[in-house]
Amino acid sequence: MIGKGVTEPRSASPPSSPEVPEALRRAIPRIVRFGMFLGLGLIVLGLVLYASSGEGLSLTSGTPVHLHELPGSLRSFAPVAVLLVGFLVLLATPITRVLASLIEFESIHDRPFVMITGFVLVLLCVSIVVGILA
């Protein structure tokens, strides 16, 4: 992971460079683990709801996503909405990790890596927005 490959030596090797705050360093793995288990839990819950509803879950066809319908279907515990939120949480987790890297590099004033990480994040957001609108 980027955290292993890039940040550790950064805080270990150049003795003069500032260290990533301890609280931030502890929070990052927690956020990633939380996102993973929350997503997994929601997916399992969604499958259980499907099984108990007696509806068939189609193997082939996709379900078009309309975000404005999501709150309503979540309130009625529609299995498809629970699954969808699980997928969204899982997909948001690595993107959140990139955002955390940006904060991490900013906290040690590592300009080159702030620029690189910021560029990656902008690219990700642009490709998601353009892809969804298209």
Place this chain on the structure above:
Amino acid sequence: DVLVYLFVPVILYSSFVMFRQRRADVDPKPRPDRIADRLRLHGTYPDPGGKGPIAYRVTGTRIGLFFGFLAGVSAGLLGIGGGVFKVPAMSGFMNVPIRVASATSNFMIGVTAASGALVYLFAGEVSFAVTAAVVIGVLAGGLLGVRVAPHASTLGLRSAFVAVLVVAAVSMLLEVTGVL
């Protein structure tokens, strides 16, 4: 299809390079690399045997960039690419330890795949049932892999990866030639 004939030799060659260096995970004195020095890409990682951190020096950033480009083209065209190009690039040519290479590659795939996956999800092109089943399997396997990795030998990991590469190359060829 033409590209597959380019990808397959690259994959086979990098699996050969990884096989040749299967005993030495990292070269203690690799060729100096200006970009790697400038970006301070050298690092340490926890020794699986618990004997403190192991240091490594990154080299070959240009060849790494080239492999990254190949991975992107291949992923865009064939839907495969990621690890098949990135792990050998880092492990075989950039002097990155196999454990660091596979973890880094995994993370990069997560980030880059997430954006594409979101787009497909919103377009309604994702089968929820298949995704849910695969996600549960992959996460269970991933959690198991993370637990097993510290006990696996580096030689074993590298050999296993070489085997996976050869299988990937052969199945790509078979698919293109219409056998599969």
